[in-house]
Amino acid sequence: MPRQSAPRLTALGARPGWTPTLLAALLGLAPLAAVAQTAPAGAAPASTAAEPPPQPSALDAPMFYQLMVAEFEANSGRLGNAYEVMLDAARRVNDPVVFERAIELAVQARSGDQALLAARAWRQAQPRSVAAVRAQVQMLAATDRVGELGEPLRTLLQLTEPSQRSATISSLPRFLEGTKDRAQMLQTAEQALSPFMDAPDTRTAARVSLGRVAMTAGQGERAFALARKAQADDPAAMGPLLLAVELMPTVPAAETLVQAGLAQPGQPPAVRLAYARSLEQRQRLVEAVQHTRQALAEQGELPQGWLSLGAMLLDLHRPAEADEALQRALRELDTSPPAEAVPHGEATERLRDMTVQLLAQAAAMRGEFGVALDWLARIPPDRLTLSALTRQAEIVAQQGRVDEARRRVREAPVSDDADTRARLLAELQVLRAAQRWTEAHALLQLARQADPDDTTLMYEQAMSAERLNRFDEMEALLRRLAALKPDDAQPYNALGYSLAERNIRLAEAGELLRKALKLAPGDPYITDSMGWFEYRSGRLDEAERLLRQAWTTRPHPDVAAHLGEVLWVQGRRDEALAVFREGLAGGRSADAVRATMARLKAPAQ
Incomplete structure (x- = not known):
């Protein structure tokens, strides 16, 4: 999600009870570390570099009065005045607590530019301060000045303790992920990481980190090259392999790197x-x-x-x-140890x-x-989600109590946010479980009146129309869905398979299925459809090859029905029966296997 300035500034908002804390710190009554603010999630990468020792306080009577004036202005709602007075005081006293307070006053006033000005003044006054550099980085990010982040980020990494530098480098992609300009994001990462790309103690983290940013920027091949180089120099490292795993959908060669890494002993589970x-x-x-x-x-x-x-x-x-x-x-x-924190327990x-x-x-x-x-x-009633309720209702429907099951998903209270659409989809699942296709189709027609272009409901209606042999309606819906989501393989596969199943317009079916496979290479459902198309086209050897590939990858009963029929037609009855019997293990999902065996008059035993 793109980073929004206002939420980020709000996240850095003022602390309650600042005035006594600020003055106590300046008077030496509390260490500065006691009032240092923890960076919010998504803020600049954390650093554990040692801060320079605090300078003796310059808090004399005039300065004390100036700080009191600033806080009075803030409490009176005149945040702009408060900021100006506080920033002037920060420059005079040269204390990180006062600089930080000036930044927070600007944040309260929703003025990112003034907050950045204060952060820059702080860094100019204390160039070796990690807190000052981090504040500058945060404000540059909050005001979407990503192009200026390279040098401050690099400096922040250089100031980080060597023992923590790799961990800090690894946090960089998360910090940059909300950047709108992907090319600028990658350039910033390159600037920040350039000194660390070849140093033995940081090169793996830097290459993986830059690779992740490149992946986010849509440069998968470059990300893969960085992962491969990192893994070659550090075969035991986990980071390059995890990056390669994430690259697999867009860079197929990345899987080879993962497999090679897993073949090495000692890789963590x-x-x-x-x-x-x-x-x-x-x-x-x-x-x-x-x-x-x-x-x-x-x-x-x-x-x-x-x-x-x-x-x-x-x-x-x-x-x-x-x-x-x-x-x-x-x-x-x-047997897990008792949760110490509520979120973990939940x-x-x-x-x-x-x-x-x-x-x-x-x-x-x-x-x-x-x-x-x-x-x-x-499951206790106060934790009953719509998903659990739907599972319960499906079982009730399978026992023949369909009306009761429908009432449950419509009316029963649940612990999560279940809107009308979510409950409708749950009711649809119940009707499918009961094989009440006509009622399911009517429900979908009614639901789509409110939102005709709801693609989920559109696909479900197309599939229910096919169940009812309303093929013209199904085809119109799938073509509309393909127009709305041209990069989705699902409508092309569904329509191509339907044409092949009905043994009509086979040339068009093949074209649709090839397009689906191009959008989702290796998908076993589409591979099964393609195999069935080849069978309908009379190319039995190619049909067998594709169907075996689908069966090996995803042994679904429908694939068993197709592969078994191809083997049966080839005269390989024993092999066909073995596949059919494996498919029958799918229970209620094996209707296609049973229907195929009955049509072919294949023995059940």
């Missing part, structure tokens, strides 16, 4: 888990599960890792294995509730609806 998350996001679930298992074998006390593993196993329709992983996640959460409760929801899903997938509802009953 965090790198492998990050790689697994990236694979999961790209729907390469089988590989993601393998790497998550390997990371957990090295470090098993990670409840979030077990939770992630369980969620992926559910996506792969392996509820028994998912249940085992999720039970382990609960045990790890229960996070643990959220993780536990998410785990319970997934355990309920695993039970429902096995057809154990009573067990599923028992799991969900463990």
Whole structure:
């Protein structure tokens, strides 16, 4: 999100009770460190460089009076006058506390330019002061003068204690991430980091930091080159590999660097888990599960890792294995040391509730609806989210009590912010679970009257129209969706697959699917669609290759139905039956497999 000046200035606002604190510090009644302000989130990179010792206070009677006048003006709401008097006092007394107070008065007055002027005066008076340089950096950022940040940032890094310099360098991308001008952001980072790019103790942090800024600026290849160089010079470092993981969606070669790094002994499990998350996001679930298992074998006390593993196993329709992983996640959460801070405790409760929801899903997938509802009953009413309520309602609907389930998601209180649209989508999930396609379609038509260009609802309506064989309506909706979101592969894939499935306009289907694959290379769902198109086009060998690729990456029952049919038509009946049986493990999701086997008259056993 672009950095906004007013919120940043507000974040640096005045402290309550400043006047006695300020005067006490100047009189020597309290150390200056006691009143030093902690930088806000997103402020200049922290530094632990030692400050020069404070100078003896120059607080004589006239100066005391001047400070009192400044505070009186501030308390009377005349912040501009207060700022002028305080800045003059700061220049006279040359004390960091007074400079800081002048800056804060300008912040209170919402005058970024005056705050920057005070910060510059402070740095001019105390050029080796880390606090002064940091204040200048903060004010330059707050007033969006990114082009002037290079030198002050570099100086701040140079003044930082050597033992902390790499950590401070690593915080630079976060500090710059809100910059609107990406090219200027990258240039600023280059200026700030130039002295540290080749020094042995900082080169890895500097290259990774600059690489992250380059990635944010849209220069993926340059970011990858920096990651590769950093990893070559420091093979044991985690930073270059984590950067490469983030680059994988836009720079495919980055995955090779990640794999090479993971092949080296001693890499922490965090790198492998990050790689697994990236694979999961790209729907390469089988590989993601393998790497998550390997990371957990090295470090098993990670409840979030077990939770992630369980969620992926559910996506792969392996509820028994998912249940085992999720039970382990609960045990790890229960044996974690008591939370000392409330936010951590709340996070643990959220993780536990998410785990319970997934355990309920695993039970429902096995057809154990009573067990599923028992799991969900463990979530206290004051923590019942719309997601948990929807899961509960889906199970009730699967038991045949659809009207009751719909009432629940419409009316039951939840702990999170559930607006009308969110509850509508929840009701839609309930109708899908009950396979009430006509009612789902009517609900979507009604919902879209309020916002015809809601792309989520548009896609859902297109899919429900296809279920009802309203193909003209489906096609019109998908073409409109493609016009609204031309970089989204989903509408091209859905329309291309529908044409191939109906064995019509195959040339157009192929064109649509190739466009979808270009937008989302390697996506297993699109690969499956492309394989089915090749089958409809009579190219069985290519169809098998693509469908095996999709099945290996994402073994979904629908892919099993397609691959099994191709093998069956090729006369490889035993192989086809083996694939069909694996697909049937998907339970309720395996309707396509059962329908295909019935059509082909393939034996169920």
